[in-house]
Amino acid sequence: MDIKKSLLDLAPGELEAWFAEQKQPKFRVRQLRKWLCVPGITEFSQMSNLPATLRASLEENFTLRTMRVVTVLGTETDPAEKFLLELADGNRIEAVILHNEQGQHTLCASTQVGCAMRCAFCASGMDGLVRNLTAGEIIEQFLFASDLLASRNERLSHAVIMGMGEPTANLDALLDALAVVSSSEDGLGIGARKITISTVGIPQGIARMAELEHPYHLAISLHAPNDELRTRIMPSNRGIGVSAIFRAADDYFQKTGRRVTYEYILISGVNDSEEDARELAGRLKKRNALVNLIPYNPVKELNFRTPSPAQVRRFANILESYGIQIALRHRKGEKIDAACGQLRRTTSLQPK
Ligand code: SAH
Numbered sequence: 001m002d003i004k005k006s007l008l009d010l011a012p013g014e015l016e017a018w019f020a021e022q023k024q025p026k027f028r029v030r031q032l033r034k035w036l037c038v039p040g041i042t043e044f045s046q047m048s049n050l051p052a053t054l055r056a057s058l059e060e061n062f063t064l065r066t067m068r069v070v071t072v073l074g075t076e077t078d079p080a081e082k083f084l085l086e087l088a089d090g091n092r093i094e095a096v097i098l099h100n101e102q103g104q105h106t107l108c109a110s111t112q113v114g115c116a117m118r119c120a121f122c123a124s125g126m127d128g129l130v131r132n133l134t135a136g137e138i139i140e141q142f143l144f145a146s147d148l149l150a151s152r153n154e155r156l157s158h159a160v161i162m163g164m165g166e167p168t169a170n171l172d173a174l175l176d177a178l179a180v181v182s183s184s185e186d187g188l189g190i191g192a193r194k195i196t197i198s199t200v201g202i203p204q205g206i207a208r209m210a211e212l213e214h215p216y217h218l219a220i221s222l223h224a225p226n227d228e229l230r231t232r233i234m235p236s237n238r239g240i241g242v243s244a245i246f247r248a249a250d251d252y253f254q255k256t257g258r259r260v261t262y263e264y265i266l267i268s269g270v271n272d273s274e275e276d277a278r279e280l281a282g283r284l285k286k287r288n289a290l291v292n293l294i295p296y297n298p299v300k301e302l303n304f305r306t307p308s309p310a311q312v313r314r315f316a317n318i319l320e321s322y323g324i325q326i327a328l329r330h331r332k333g334e335k336i337d338a339a340c341g342q343l344r345r346t347t348s349l350q351p352k
Contacts, residue, residue: 004060004061004062004063005061005062005063006062006063006064006066006088006134006136006140007036007058007062007063007064007136008036008064008135008136008137008139008140008143009134009135009136009137015029015032015033016029018061022054022057024054028050028054030186031047031049031050032047032050032058033186034186035047035050036064036143036180036186037143037146037180037181037186037187037188039146039147039149039150039155040147040150040151041064042064042065042147043059043064044056044058044059044062044064045059065140065143066087066088066136066137066140067085067086067087067088067137067140067141067144068085068086069083069084069085069086069144070084070085070086070092071083071084072084076099076152077099078099079098079099079100080096080097080098080099081096081097081099082094082095082096083095083096083097083144084344085141085144087113087133087137091113091130091131092113092344093110093113093133093137093141093163093164093344094110094163094164094344095107095108095109095110095141095144095145095163096108096163097145097148097149097156098160103154104157104158105145105149105154105155105156105157105158106156106157106158106159106160107141107142107145107156107158107159107160108159108160108161108162108163109138109141109142109159109160109161109162109163110133110138110141110163110164110165111132111133111138111161111163111164111165111166111167111169111170111173111174112129112130112131112132112133112164112165112166112169112170113129113130113131113132113133113164113165114127114128114129114130114131114164114165115128115129115164115165115166116128116129116166116169117166117169117200117234117235117236118235118236119200119221119223119233119234119235119236120232120233120234120235120302120304121223121233121265121267121270121296121299121302121304122299123299123301123302123344124164124165124344126301129165129169132165132169132170132173133165133170133173134173135172135173135174135176135177135180136177138173138174138177138178139177139180139181141163142156142159142177142181142188142190143188146188156188156190157190157194158190158194158195158196159181159190159194159195159196160195160196160198160219161174161195161196161197161198162196162198162219164344166199166200166202166236167197167198167199167205168199168200168202168204168205168206168208169202169205171205171208171209174197175208175212178192178195178216181195182195182214191214192212192214192215192216192217193217194217195216195217196216196217196218196219196261197209197216197217197218197219198219198220198221198263199218199219199220199221200221200234200236201220201221201222201234201236201237201240201245201248202236202240203240203244203245203247203248206218206220206245206248206249206251206252207248207251207252209252210248210251210252210255210256211255215252215255215256215258217258217261218249218252218258218260218261219260219261219262219263219292220245220249220260220261220262220263221234221263221265222242222245222262222263222264222280223263223264223265223271224237224242224271224276225242225271225276225279225280225282225283226242226279227241227242229270229271229276230242233267233270233271242283246283246287249287249289250287253287253288259288259289259290260287260288260289260290261289261290261291261292262284262289262290262291262292263291263292263294264280264291264292264293264294265294265295265296265297266293266294266295266296266306266307266311266312266315267296267304267305267306267307268296268304268305268306268307268308268311269305270304272307272311272312272315274314274315274318276315277314277315277318277319278318278322280319280324281318281319281321281322281324282322284319284322284324285322285323285324289324289325290325290326290327291319291324291325291326291327292326292327292329293312293315293316293319293326293327293328293329294329295307295309295312312328316328
């Protein structure tokens with residue numbers, strides 16, 4: 001039996017070749033592409049300016065959606081709504097929609113099933129990497145969010161690539177997907193400046209991000225001020241090191257003029273001491289940087305704890321006393337297991 005291909009996953013030129021085979025004029029491809037990101041368009045039959053015969057043969061050959069929602073946690077009135085999505089092969093990923101007080105809606109998208117980075121505190125990588133997502137599967141998370149929001153007369157305004165997976169380990173597919181997402185011509189029109197890519201800190205990946213014509217916002221998961229501690233909680237630091245990450249980040253800033261965000265999750269008794277704060281401040285004070293302080297979101301299977309609000313405040317105050325700009329992120333997803341990978345783990349790990 002012929003398995004239908006996902007339209008969003010066709011390589012560049014593949015769709016054009018199919019249209020040529022079908023003896024369809026070229027402008028029909030453009031018409032079709034324009035439909036793909038229109039909110040609420042999930043079936044070929046809705047594409048009203050395409051001839052019925054073309055719609056029927058598209059329907060026979062391709063699918064527009066490949067994922068299904070398995071579980072939803074939270075509602076539109078919560079700060080975060082979390083979705084467990086099942087892919088065509090039965091693997092599961094998580095996507096979160098964050099709602100803020102200004103009425104903006106941000107998608108937190110995944111790039112991989114699982115993760116190979118094995119950060120000690122993170123649920124996503126506990127079982128290692130299963131596979132990369134395809135560009136189409138990344139785009140589909142955006143379409144899913146966009147469709148859902150459109151049904152509520154809302155629109156997706158921002159995105160953070162902070163779901164499951166390490167974005168720089170699947171950068172080709174991610175950049176292909178984001179090119180579609182950020183296109184105002186026939187994509188979702190979410191500009192590059194409204195999209196943040198968060199990385200564990202892989203210098204080659206950061207270097208590639210710095211070369212883009214329309215650079216995305218860069219966030220680096222630092223979580224420790226020195227190699228000794230960082231390698232202990234983030235094994236990917238071994239052989240790279242904090243200094244090389246800073247060099248890549250400084251270069252990104254120089255090339256793009258865009259301030260880098262450093263994420264720092266605060267884990268009680270691990271990286272939240274006053275000495276850690278001073279050391280971090282020392283490394284950042286000459287840099288144009290924003291530190292995003294995030295109280296650790298506990299993961300059931302892991303023995304890490306969240307510091308008290310007073311300890312978080314103390315850490316923040318020290319950074320501020322050095323003139324470091326900080327943002328204290330609230331734990332939006334806490335009630336809904338929104339820390340990366342937690343939902344996938346709690347609702348049966350294995351596909352099928
Ligand atoms: N792999 C990328 C992006 C995905 S993780 C990265 O490392 O940046 C997104 C962010 O959530 C990272 O900063 C990650 O370290 C952090 N994170 C992972 N587990 C967490 C937890 N339990 N509580 C709070 N933040 C967590």
